[in-house]
């Protein structure tokens with residue numbers, strides 16, 4: 001699904017990511033850990049194609065296509081979606097309209113979706129205008145639910161969210177990852193076919209791991225991917241010994 005090879009990225013004149021190699025196969029969810037400033041958000045912004053993140057080496061392949069220099073809207077159309085850590089307010093654009101735009105011409109029941117995410121009382125507000133941290137995350141997930149991307153990039157989905165609402169976000173992420181498609185089999189029985197969706201999730205607290213199934217964890221440290229193993233093991237290690245020890249162990 002997503003293959004990153006020897007990726008080098010600069011922001012301004014500073015090299016933020018160095019020789020990053022990452023493979024997220026179809027249907028897998030990978031967790032990205034790392035201390036503040038290690039480059040996690042920069043990696044996601046680069047995968048999505050935001051300006052200001054200059055690729056100076058390497059390659060990003062998504063669903064077999066080289067997307068390294070592809071514009072954002074084409075990556076979105078190809079099936080990459082992002083939940084931002086700190087999304088901007090967009091004055092003059094209602095969340096309802098934004099959700100419709102995210103659906104890209106597909107028919108969506110915006111009211112039903114927003115009720116599911118307890119966002120119905122905010123749906124006419126401008127995007128992220130006067131919303132709490134938790135409400136912003138629900139707005140982001142609402143947009144992703146309309147977009148239905150094949151690869152979800154989730155930047156700290158649980159940050160600023162109370163424990164009860166994390167369960168709601170977890171349910172929503174799970175339903176995004178496991179959406180089934182109804183197909184007719186040759187003998188006319190309706191069967192559910194799973195589309196292999198993937199995710200890359202940044203978390204500091206690890207709370208989201210109580211709600212989603214992670215296939216692998218990775219540690220990004222000073223712009224380099226260091227460790228790759230079971231996400232819960234990594235989290236336990238970081239909590240007990242800190243990032244430096246974790247990175248040394250993997251060296």
Ligand SMILES: Nc1ncnc2c1ncn2[C@@H]1O[C@H](COP(=O)(O)OP(=O)(O)OP(=O)(O)O)[C@@H](O)[C@H]1O
Pocket residue numbers: 011012016034035036037038039040041042043052
């Ligand atoms: N637009 C920018 N201009 C200048 N420096 C930037 C820019 N974006 C990121 N950086 C720098 O790049 C480094 C990596 O930042 P990034 O936001 O990717 O880290 P992070 O691992 O996501 O951190 P956090 O866990 O605190 O969110 C930091 O030192 C940051 O100051």
